Amino acid sequence: MPPNSATGDGLNRRALLVSVGFTAGPDPEGSEASWPRLPFAAAASAALGSALEPFGYEPRFVADLAASEVSKQIEDAITSTPKDGVLIVHFVGHSHVTVSGQLAVIGADGQKTRTTEYWVDLAADHDVRLLLLLDTSHAGRAVRSSEQLPNSNIWVIAGADDDHAAFSGRFTAAVIEALRELAADSGDPYIGYPALVPRVADVLDRLVVEAQALPQRISYTRLDLLRPNEFFFFPLRGTRPASPNARWEVQTRGYGDRPTFDDHLRREALWRSLADLIEPTATTADDQDSGPTVLVIDGPWGTGKTSLAGLARQHLEATERAAEQPDTKPGPLRVRDADRALSGKGPAVWEPAMMRHAPAATTTPPIISVRFDPWAHQTTEQVWAGLTRALLDAVEDKLLPESEESTRRYWFQRNISKLDRMALRRSLRRATISPLLAVSALALLVPIIAQMARSPDDYNLLVFTIAGSNIAVLLTTLALLGSIGHTLWRYFRRPAADFLPADLFVGPIPADATSAEKPAADAALRDPYYRARSGYLYLRQHDVFDVLTDVEKAGHYVVVYIDDLDRCSPRTTADVFEAINVFVNASFPVTRFVLCLDATVVVAHLDEAYPSLGGQRKFARPLDPTPGWSFLRKVVQLLVPVTAMAPGRVEDLLDDLLRSRPDVPDPVSAPDTRPSPAASEQPAAAGAPAPALIDQGSAGDSVVVRQLEALEHHPRVRASLAARAAAFPQLSAREVKRFLTTWQFYVRVFARVDPLAEQDDVVERAEHLVLLAELLVRWPAAQRLHSQRVDGRLGLSLLAESAGDDQAWNQTLRRLRLTGPHHDDFATGVRAILRTPEGLAMTKRAESVL
The missing domain is CATH 3.40.50.1460 (Rossmann fold)
Known part of the structure; x- marks a missing residue:
């Protein structure tokens, strides 16, 4: 059949x-x-x-x-x-x-x-x-x-x-x-x-x-x-034989560079193994055999490091984990309780039973995932500020929700140990006193003195006869008693947060912030770089230590994911590693770090950040070329290399990318009067029937119903995309996405510049543009040179004319300034393309758009 x-x-x-x-x-x-x-x-x-x-x-x-x-x-x-x-x-x-x-x-x-x-x-x-x-x-x-x-x-x-x-x-x-x-x-x-x-x-x-x-x-x-x-056993994946009346239009719109959490590169064994090592166990705390503390995913840009870490993190977060509610849910922290706590004589306002905790016998302890982007920080203080802020935000989301009273109690108890308690207590009492009290006291004295200077008159009040001066005294006394009662009500019933700086209840504060004693205290505390300007680390190391200790007691474990460290300045890179080194110190609760970086770039940054060690070979191990490698070896326990994508994975990646498209638009009911197969505005979904397009001729002509097909799914186009993508020397998902994005863009350009009526011509041109996309994406540094005009001719056309002769080829390369070691790969690869009929056809088409 x-x-x-x-x-x-x-x-x-x-x-x-x-x-x-x-x-x-x-x-x-x-x-x-x-x-x-x-x-x-x-x-x-x-x-x-x-x-x-x-x-x-x-x-x-x-x-x-x-x-x-x-x-x-x-x-x-x-x-x-x-x-x-x-x-x-x-x-x-x-x-x-x-x-x-x-x-x-x-x-x-x-x-x-x-x-x-x-x-x-x-x-x-x-x-x-x-x-x-x-x-x-x-x-x-x-x-x-x-x-x-x-x-x-x-x-x-x-x-x-x-x-x-x-x-x-x-x-x-x-x-x-x-x-x-x-x-x-x-x-x-x-x-x-x-x-x-x-x-x-x-x-x-x-x-x-x-x-x-x-x-x-x-x-x-x-x-x-x-x-x-x-032999019909193995149809080419992602394609199907074309309908004779197919109309081919590009439907993909290109791709961004956001990390994806779909395993396009089929690295399940890698990310599952990473997740196994990150996964805490019942004996994780401080055990030497509990797994590596600092894990590094190492590879050049675009090799999928972020996606690999994201897949491991996504898997861990999808695992069902038991977390119990607090044993005790406290009410608001009243002024009286805060006053007693500040005096040092009252009971603790927060207890561990008020925090969410994991069941003692659980085999899957809860994980607190932290994402830290170091490139947003520049100085040592800002790196510490950003890292600890990211840690605390993640902890608060899981264990210390801002809306809960236990969180306010927790931070209040942590902070008062670093402040002048007596000054804060005086400030609290002054703020608690009712504003009516001073008015009432003044109002009591003024009428007494006034009435004493006047002749006494008696007044009948109900069944009582009262002197006028006594009435004045009575009214002011009532006002005074009311203000005293209001003060007592505020003291015993109102939350302390209403009378103290809000920062006391939402996170750690610096030890020199004495609340209302300094008029500008609140404003300074709200400034995120206040501590950096004052020479004080944004959140001191022992603040983080205290919080992580409480997290560990609650049966939770912290995993910090740090990405793009290789894009930071040398000083920031060194600061991050110094901070990590503090965390992995034995005195800190176990905190795992997963870093995505290019080790070659990071080591160069470390060598630049510590120039005094550059000449000290005794610092580096014999097998390490520079001290930076020795520094990395000291901090990192597991380094997982991620290499370029294997050419055999290109088809899998194309399958995943080109099958993810929006829903199918309704079939076009009106005659198609467009002169060219321009790009469809709403692409068809994978596996769904394509919409029909009606080509209506002049009166009396037969009506041809054309089936709208995705150009990128045509067998010839798909094969060209796969073959040319596989030729990239440093193949990565990022490069394939750039390649597809560039290709679809020029398909759209040519659909407007040179409309084609014959569908076979549309497919053939799409194949030629695959080569153009490869030329632009694979060798971006040569783009301006081969796209320049020399005597009115496109440089690429001059290269095509000379590709068959060694002497002419070398002359053209020199003429276009495409010589030197950094252009050797371009010269070899482009010459091989231009020697093919498809390469020559691509060059002729490029004349009209480059």
Whole structure:
């Protein structure tokens, strides 16, 4: 059945993956020899299943079944595969050669299944497209049965020849790697059989050499190399055959540089292992074997350091962790309680029972994650200010919410130990006294003196006769008693925060801030750089120590993530490491640090920050080229290098990036009168049907309904993007994003500069612009030089004309000032591009926009 060009190939893809790693009982000949265990079998099967999923398979796994059940599973899979289906059967385990020389595999009971020849005949009888992958010894014997059916749709690729063994699942690993490499390299709708077989053989040879293992050679159905177009097992990922009426428009809008927390680079093993080491345990505190305290993710810019740390952090934060509510929820801190605390005679206003804490028996203690951006700070004081502020903000979010009374009590109790208690107590009492008291006292004296100077008169008040002077005294006395009562009410009932500086209750304050004794005290405390200007660290080290000690007692653990340290000044870099060195000191509660940096840049900064150590070789270890490396070695316990992205990962990254798009717009109901395939304003979502566009001719012409397709998903364009991205020497997700963003931009530019009616021309131009995007992104330092006009000609055009002649090429490079070691890679790479027809076509197109 040929592929269906309108809806993909229309084939129903199935995969049965059988692994038998544990085999009991004697062998089929009845000997007492035991079968060796194959611990890799299930893992190999699972890895192949993951590799098949992007090709449209939903693998079904069968593990460690008896021989009869293995036969039944395979036979049921063959007979149930529909006519429009393809089936992959993979087996990894032991095998047995029968007396007649046929191959049978061994089940978990030590018995043999039906022969592979039987399965091949069964598939031929049911007209099933079958690919049999056999990772077992003597598997080549299964190949002969498939070659006896030259007109069938059955292929066998075996991990060994007729008389030799297969080892350690290497054949399965070779198939997986070959599929990934070919998916990135192929420009066809399918991975062809003639391409797959030699690639598997090459990869297997490489794996054998790397493992220094015994030789292992594959066997395969050879006759089917003559009919490669029937091999529909592996469609090119991220594409589908184009509709003949497709209209191709770019739909991606490019990408920013914010860190992503999707594992585009398939580094799950790395970030999960990092998370395992960061994860606190019940014995984390101060144990020497509790894991590294300072972990560094090291790599050049753009290699995914931030994303790797973010994935580990995201995983840790997603883990369910138990945290109990405080045992005691206190009420507001009254003036009376604050006054007694300031006197030193009253009870503590805060107790550990008022803070949230983890259950004593928990195996997953809560984590407080802190993010610190050092590049926002310049001086030593500001670095400490920023780091401790970030720490305290994170702690407050988890344990000391600003809205809770326990938080106000906590900071009040911490702060009064550093202040002049008596001065603060006097200030509190003065502020507590009712403002009516002084008025009432004055009002009491004035009428008494006035009435004494006047003749006394009597007044009838209800049933009482009272002298006028006494009435005045009575009224002022009542006012005085009221003001005294108001004062007492404020003292016993009002919160102390109403009468003291607010900073006392929201965080640590400097010891020389004496509240109301200094008129400008509040304003100074609100200035974030007050302490820096006064020569006082924003939050002193012992303030942080006290807070971290309380955090540890509450069963919580702190992890600090520091990023972009390599973008800071040398002095700031050194200050951050000095601060970290204080934290990792044994006297501090355990605090883990995860740093993302380029070690080469950071070491250069440390060497510059400590120039006096530059000539002191005795400071550096013998294997360290500079003291900066020795400093880094001292502070860091685990350094994880992150290298450039492997070319084989390009296709995975393109899949992830180009499939994330907004929803599909409604189909266009009006005739499409646009003269060019300009960029769609609202891209289609992955996997959804594209909107229809109606091309209406003149009266009497037929109406052509065109299907709007994403240009970046065209097989040829997708293959060009993957191939050219893989050619970048320092490949990273950031570079691939810049590459795609630049490409889509120029596709949009040309759609307006030079509208094309023929869709094949649109696709061809998009392929040429892939080369232009590579030129601009891969060698940005040469952009102005090759884009300059010389005698009215674009420099790139001059390079294209001279690319075929060595002497002319060198002359043109000198003319454009593209010589020197820093342009060697440009000269080599661009010349290789310009020698191709596609490169020449790209140059002609670039004339109109550069």
